[in-house]
Amino acid sequence: MALLEVKDLKVHFPVKGGLLPRVLGHIKAVDGVNLTIEQGQTYGLVGESGSGKTTTGRAIIGLNKITSGQVLFEGQDITGMKKSKGIDYRRDIQMVFQDPYSSLNPKKRVADIVAEPLRNFERLGRDEEKRKVQELMKKVGLSPDSILKYPHEFSGGQRQRIGIARAIALKPKLIIADEPVSALDVSVQAQVLNFMQDIQKELNLTYLFISHDLGIIKHMCDHIGIMYKGRYVEQGTTEEIFHNPQHIYTKRLLSAIPDIDPKQRATQAEFRKQVKEEYDQHYDRYFDEEGLAYPLQPVSKTHLVALPGEVE
């Protein structure tokens, strides 16, 4: 059984306007997303800004209201669950946010920030709580003595690790990491990514890794889903997506990554031009009249591509 299964997830936001605020239409931020993550794996969700990848992540954890569809966590439907009942899955799914500067309350000490999930779900004595927080700090590679400091006393990478300490406090099964290293310098990025891999092995964590940086996605993920305008255009293993991309949008996205070898410049530019031409020529073939992706069709067992044609 998969740890997380998302079935035909839709998140539509109403657009209000007019004299009396009436609903004029809907923005389909997420429009029919299916994904499955197995225990212990890392699933990468890629897309440009506005593609709905963050909304998908937030909908899974319950921060965005789901319009329709199902989210199954360990086989249990958690979509319609009331707060009182859903309390268990809430401790099993945690989130690491993008910006380590705004996701930690500047007026709270690190001890209180990291202890907050513990206070919500576990009744610990004061000493026990302190010990637990210190343990967590050690786990994320920060000095246990620094729990009385405030977030501004830490560097960006350290803050992101405090965010991770908070996320793993309750020993969750799934962590949704929304662009966890985008705000960080390359060297600090490396530190946080390495650390996330270590802790994944140690705690057998499952990650839903949301990012627009394909280099990082390739480094971290086993499976990848590529989103465009709220829909999936392609899904497959990292190998399949990077070495055998089928959808024109995926190809375009891959061709846009800057190459780290300056000698490849000319070839890369030529390749990019080709893909761009192909994209312009065959746009109609890959997208419907509204410019949206078609439903996914299997190419291989794990590789799905949004191509036109009969569904099912």
Place this chain on the structure above:
Amino acid sequence: MNKPLLNIKNLKTSFRIKNDYYAAVDNVTLSVNQNEILAIVGESGSGKSALAFSIMGLHNKLRTKVEGEIIYKGNNIANVSPRKLNKLRGSELGMIFQDPLTALNPLMTVGEQIVETLILHSKMSKTERKKRVIQLLNQVGIPRPEYTFEQFPHELSGGMRQRVVIAMAIACKPTLLIADEPTTALDVTIQSQILDLIKKLKLELNSGIILITHDLGVVAEMADRVAVMYAGQIVEIADVYTLFASPTHPYTRSLLNSVPSTNEESGRLHVIEGIVPSLQMLRREGCRFKDRIPWVDESAHEKHPELHEIKPGHFVRCTCYKEFSFPNKLEEEQKYGTS
């Protein structure tokens, strides 16, 4: 063939912190030629933006001291009066700022803001100006320029805003363009469009461009020459092919090793120990990178590290590069800098 457009000599930019001045840019000597893209790379806190702001004269004079020479077309523009500088800024010197939301005035329409530079620096009539702005917006790839002309910054997406900032910077066809992390906030597809646009500018206007970034992929694609900065100093400078083929300074090598790349198989990423020292904590004697490669023997470093020309055009600071290698064992231990 290519004349130097900008010559920076021994530039030292210091900020005042509690009545003491601390140099964020420490004795930097650089030149930018016409029709050349010079990339400046480094972590945040390495002084690359402080350098750019010094060239443009954007530092607050009350809290900042700029020493040394910045020679643009034969004239020293360091510490000249704002009035003189204003003639250059916006017309001959253009700057693309990192954060498009704070670089734009939220109360003015996009059109008005770009028109403003044209009012100050050109003698166009009102209709000519509007025509030029629409042409500019078109040039930076904004789909409906007439419509966007009337829009406010908040109505645009991040990528669109960045294009507006670029349109503003190139409105008067600058001969020197400073791009401070122009694509950091953007998606890859838009990033490649913007980078193409900057390259096209270089060809069309024969301008010199200083590209400040921490994305080594962008550097590999764009730059002609690369300067690597660490703690206010240039630690390595070379043409782009040399730098990527044989990076020499330990800092350059560590940076290149810490990037997850799409064409290499994933292993562990290299982590540079410790953090960039803050201005006050920075040790100003000896090799500044010493603390982050503690396994390298003390005797490998110079007392007063200089830039050595190891090959024509390839300069490396300090002698520690000769002894430097990555310690795999240390990497496995994963030491974290605790504060």
